[in-house]
Each structure stands twice: as structure tokens, then as C-alpha cells.
Amino acid sequence: MTDFLDLAVGIAREAGDMLIAKRPARPEAVETKSSMTDVVTALDRASEELIRDRVRAARPGDAILGEEGGETGGEVTGEGRVRWIVDPIDGTVNFMYGLPDWAVSIAVEVDGEVVAGVVNVVPRGELFAARKGGGAELLRAGLPAMPLRCNEAVPLSQALIATGFGYQPGRRAVQAEVLTHVLPKVRDIRRGGSCASDLCSVAAGRVDGYYERGPQYWDFAAGGLIAVEAGAMIGGLRGRPYNPGMTVCATPGLFEELQDLLAPLDPERDA
Known part of the structure; x- marks a missing residue:
């Protein structure tokens, strides 16, 4: 499980760095999905392809479910059936307009249960990570990992x-x-x-x-x-x-x- 999280963190960081480096002043939609306001950019696709390439290189037998490319691959091994769940840019409209709340999201399932998750909120320099049963933390460059805890007893x-x-x-x-x-x-x-x-x-x-x-x-x-x-x-x-x-x-x-x-x-x- 630790290996899944470490790999997901590295891939999410690389995808985020690529998006920041290649994002033009105003990205343009290349197509729409459910409506004219539900957009996809070329960098959505580039980010997902980068993530797929890195997962396939490290774990060629795993399945991958991505927002843009659907589900591919997958075989059952001694670990069970491993599937990577990928949103290459969650918050594409924010990404287009230069707003800070967009993220690269990667989760890992084993036999249908999510065991690792990473959300890299790239413009904020914040990467959130968790492993099942191991807690959640916020990772920021140059700072120690910060354990996360939600607010309690709020009416x-x-x-x-x-x-x-x-x-x-x-x-x-x-x-x-x-x-x-x-x-x-x-x-x-x-x-x-x-x-x-x-x-x-x-x-x-x-x-x-x-x-x-x-x-x-x-x-x-x-x-x-x-x-x-x-x-x-x-x-x-x-x-x-x-x-x-x-x-x-x-x-x-x-x-x-x-x-x-x-x-x-x-x-x-x-x-």
C-alpha cells in the first residue's frame, strides 16, 4: 500500500509540474461534454496521458480508469485487481480562468476498495495524501508533513x-x-x-x-x-x-x- 501511495504522489507531482509549465495565459476548450459549459482542454488530455504512461511503466498489469480515456487494461495478480482512478484536471474551468482551485487527483483501488489517494492542488502548492488506515496529511515544499483532522462537533x-x-x-x-x-x-x-x-x-x-x-x-x-x-x-x-x-x-x-x-x-x- 505504501508503494501505491508513493508512486501516486510522484506521478501527481509530475503531472502538476507539467500543467504549470505548459499552461498558456488562457487555455482554450477543445471540446465540450455534457453541455457547452462542460469543457475539456488539450492539457486535460496531456495530463491524463502522462499519468497513464507513468502507471503503465511502473505497473503494466494494472487497470486505469480516467476521465478522458475511460478504462483500459487490468489483470488479477497476487495483490488482487489493482485499478488507478484518474482525474487529470479536476476543476477544468478554474484551470482555464486562472483560478487556484484545480487539482490532479489519483486514487488506487485494490479489489474495488480505495487504498491510496492523492490530490495535488497545484496552484496552491498543496498535495493531500492518504492511505487506508494510515491517516491523511498535507505535503508542502520545504515544510514537514501536516497531519489532517476535520473539524468536530460542529452543529x-x-x-x-x-x-x-x-x-x-x-x-x-x-x-x-x-x-x-x-x-x-x-x-x-x-x-x-x-x-x-x-x-x-x-x-x-x-x-x-x-x-x-x-x-x-x-x-x-x-x-x-x-x-x-x-x-x-x-x-x-x-x-x-x-x-x-x-x-x-x-x-x-x-x-x-x-x-x-x-x-x-x-x-x-x-x-
């Missing part, structure tokens, strides 16, 4: 909550409706633009909780492990695992309060 009324919005108009309309019910019940709302970074903010105590409809597995696999290893809970609604329909993350107690607030609002729908 809903005093909670700073992060969220995000989808790209399709019908989904955004429902998310705005849900937000009008959530906002009066909490301290305030923050919208950073990167699911992976938001989950790491929960782990670091920079926000108290997070919820969002829409992020995919590559968005939350690594950040979810980091948050859990820092003491948070993560899940969906009504006892389901966290999923693209809804992901909720917060410290115990607040986690249940946030779920109870969201569930009656039917937030997993689109207009």
Missing part, C-alpha cells in the same frame, strides 16, 4: 458548507432551489469549483462539510479517502454509498444533520 447552524453545481441547465435549476433551503440553515456556503479540492478542505478543517450532485468517481475517489482518513464520514442519501447522484461529506453528527436536511428536498433530480 449544522454553525457549519461552513462547500458545494458545487452541474453543467446542465435543468440540474442547475434544481441545485439552486435546494440551495435556497440549505443556506438559511447553515453558517454560509462556499463554492470552489473542484470536488477533489473541496473534500480535502473538509479534511483540513477549512470547511465543515460538503455536498454535491453530479461529481463522478474520478472526482471523489481520492478526496473521499483523504476526508475519511481525516475523520470525516462520506456517503449518499438514505444510507446509500456516495455516488454521482449525491455525495455528502462531514464530521460525524454534522454528516447526519446534513443528510437529514437534504433528503426531503429531493436533490437527486433534474428539472
